[in-house]
Amino acid sequence: MQQLMWFRSDLRIQDNTALSRAMSSGATIALYLVTPGQWQRHDDAACKVDFWLRNLAQLSQTLAELNVPLLVRHCDTWEQAPGVIAEVCHQHNISAVHVNDEYGINESQRDHHVAAYLGQQTIAWHNYLDQLFFQPGSVLTRSGTYFQVYSQFRKVCYERLHSALPSPVGTPRAQTPQALTADPVPQAVDGFETPSSELQALWPAGEQAAQQRLARFADEQITFYQNERDFPALPGTSQLSAYLAAGVLSPRQCLHAALAANQGEFDSGNPGVITWINELLWREFYKHILVGYPRVSRHRAFRLETEAVPWRHAPQELAAWQEGRTGLPIIDAAMRQLRETGWMHNRLRMVVAMFLTKNLLIDWREGERFFMRHLIDGDLAANNGGWQWSSSTGTDAAPYFRIFNPISQSQKFDPEGRFIRHWVPELAGLNKRDIHDPSALGGLFAPANYPRPIVDLARSRERALAAFKNLDNSEVPA
Known part of the structure; x- marks a missing residue:
């Protein structure tokens, strides 16, 4: 049965849960939606949109090595997403759509509407935990509520990591070539100015560039992270945040790189590694907050x-x-x-x-x-x-x-x-x-x-x- 992998903020083939599950379920094609009106609603930066497009072009090349063609469709906002995705499914005889979960009230509503619309047409919807270590709602206080204090949240995360360390997902094998040509990836989108070549050079696109940056940080800098991270004139931080935000790197990949630099320990050993892993957990904490307290997605104060x-x-x-x-x-x-x-x-x-x-x-x-x-x-x-x-x-x-x-x-x-x-x-x-x-x-x-x-x-x-x-x-x- 033909499968569709819908890429969003997960622009990689390595350690990609939804892609792996789609390709293990049948012949797979991939889809990306260009949604400039939605990006403007979310105040996305022009340099960020450019970074996504550059990474999407790299992703299309790596998918081609797996014989997975990438389709690119344009719809201004997410309101049009159900119809556009359903049309792709009908054109290519798709039986199931696979996605990695995203968080935020607009993202949740989008996925709910797409899943419901596809369900009416007997097209299956499969969503997976991928950009977090723990499913939101699974790390709760004793009274069953979402944590409001990071240190308490971190303590429970440590307990869970000791007993169930999340492992990266293997990269899928290449499938049988498809009789379908990938769409060209746009180099620019109206409404978003292309940034300078100097800015682009600071943020090279693609999984290989991201992996090299992670490896260099883990080999050369993470040991000194606790002492140097607060000094902006020093190269004390990983500068991986853009790659994590676009999903060119996964938090699991980052966690395992840190563990490899610390003899497998995440709450003892080198203070630099421990401090950096804590930053990964801060990232996790704030995404759980989005789910537990949706008012923060609506421009409301938490307090x-x-x-x-x-x-x-x-x-x-x-x-x-x-x-x-x-x-x-x-x-x-x-x-x-x-x-x-x-x-x-x-x-x-x-x-x-x-x-x-x-x-x-x-x-x-x-x-x-x-x-x-x-x-x-x-x-x-x-x-x-x-x-x-x-x-x-x-x-x-x-x-x-x-x-x-x-x-x-x-x-x-x-x-x-x-x-x-x-x-x-x-x-x-x-x-x-x-x-x-x-x-x-x-x-x-x-x-x-x-x-x-x-x-x-x-x-x-x-x-x-x-x-x-x-x-x-x-x-x-x-």
Whole structure:
């Protein structure tokens, strides 16, 4: 019986549960839907769409080696997906569709509608756990609810990993050649500008490139991860997030690479490996939150009482933050890194988020949206979780009174000013003491071509504390 593998955020042939199951069930063809209207609804970045298309082109080539033709269909939004997929199924005598589960309320509704529509036409629907270690709903508190605190969630995950470590799925063997030609993969999509060749070069496409990056990190850097991950001028992070978001790598592959570097241990041994595995579990935690608390997919605060925070409407300050001209060098350097590379160092994501939501008291949703529109690794769960953590509105959030000071963060994590000099070259002539706060030099000595801070850090901190302290902790209606 003919099978259809519908690719989404799982653009790989290795360790792909749905692809493996489809090909073991019968002759298989593959499908990808180009949905520009949906991508715009989700604020997907142009560089991210380009990254998907480049990886899709690589995927088509590797599928060809398995004699699996990739069909590409266009439908503006997911509302048209049931009809488009059903038409493909009828054209090619498909008896079953195979997918890997995705999370988020729009994704869940899409799959429900597609499965129901296909079911009316006696076409089977098979969905699989693939981008997580554990099925959402299987890691719960003793009272049967989803965890709201990461450390408690992690403890249960460790217990499960000790007894049932998820293994990667084998790569399918090539099938008998099909009498069907693969469709060309578009190089660009209207509404999404192709990024610079310099940005593309930072993020080479394909499983081979992703595997090489993972192997290099596991061999050369993971041991030092705990000590170097917070320093943006150092190559201390894996920079695998874009590949995980697109599914060019699986979390299982990452976990097993880390275990191989730590003699099979995930909660003892090398601190760098343990810390990195914890980051994989943070990613898992936020996706479970999407399922357990669907309001976070609807632009709602996890902590509902924080919906009453009196966020400021300050478009000029928001624009200064977005464009990297706040007068705070570490903030400006981080925002310029994001705009030029499609990526920002994780420590700096927290620093700039706290600055926007606490010092400027601007709604976290403005920052969340801006990040999604620029991140090559944009992921609803991770991005929303990070923003809500930083703004003290989310699960396991930073206490509202913990507000990063961008100057002290800069002094601590970019002590020589190397990161700032790279991204804010107008400050390159300052020494390592003055570069973190040029305004302290006074009007005569501060660089003339760099703005003064748009906000007083001490006064804005007090303003944020007052705004959060006045919340009555009573939940607003869901």
